[in-house]
Amino acid sequence: MSEAAVTHAGTQEDPAKRAQILEGAKRVFLAEGYEGASMSLIAREAGVSKGTLYVYFANKEALFAAFIEDQCRRTTADVFEVLNGGDPAHEVLGEFGRRFLNFKLSPEPHAIERLVIGESSKFPELGRAFYNAGPKTGVGRLTDFLRRRIAAGELDIDDPALGADQFLGLCMADLMLKRRMSVIETATPQRIGYIVDRAVDVFMKAYKA
The missing domain is CATH 1.10.10.60 (Homeodomain-like)
Incomplete structure (x- = not known):
């Protein structure tokens, strides 16, 4: 068992x-x-x-950690599934970026992130639980994808983990700070697509083999 x-x-x-x-x-x-x-x-x-x-x-801390892990696992499954595809790297990254941004901008993940940010200064263990279950795991899965594409000769990246962080940062440009500050509630598919396409362009210019 x-x-x-x-x-x-x-x-x-x-x-x-x-x-x-x-x-x-x-x-x-x-x-x-x-x-x-x-x-x-x-x-x-x-x-x-x-x-x-x-x-x-x-205790409550264990329950909160389990709640965060469960939410991250269930809500991001579709986002990261695309990384298992065999299409060219720039196409996979484009589709992944769109799914990732749609997820990050949606109400429930946004509410959970704000909850953790608001409480983590007083309860730092909550921030660690959220980071380990969400961002750390997500960066790890994207890093694994980049490593596979490096091995296949598509990409040339000295530090795949940093590359994964950089790509996610490019995708979140312009939108995520505004979302966190409640300046916007969401973004149009056109705007999301535009930002992700530019992120892929920059990333591939830097790291295409």
Whole structure:
């Protein structure tokens, strides 16, 4: 039996019950913030007893980390799937960039990021949990794609991890700061496409083999 199928108490985990708890936790964390959320409130929102909640999660910090990991895994699956394709690197990067920006601008990921940023100065462990489950994992998957294309002779990058960070930064130019500051709520597909196309152009000029 894998560790994922066992609770911290050592008993077998019910995936449906765990998902039910995480869905309740999401509603409470987004409404109340980390500090304002209590295990009692989360248990009530999830429709489980407080005892059941503690069977699955030892404390609020563990529950928050699991909530972040679950959200990142479920919401980014489609974004990163395109990196497994066999099209030329510039085409894959273009499609990936569009999916990535649409994801970053959408309401729920934006709300989670603002929650973490708002709470991480007081609770730095929340920032670390979010970084490890989200940005770090995402950069790692893009780095793996770049390494495959370097091995295939398409790209020439001395530091693939830095290259991955640079490409994501190019894609977020103009839009993400405005989104975080609530200057904009979203962007048109045309604007997203324009920014991503320019990002791919710059990236390929720098790193095309």
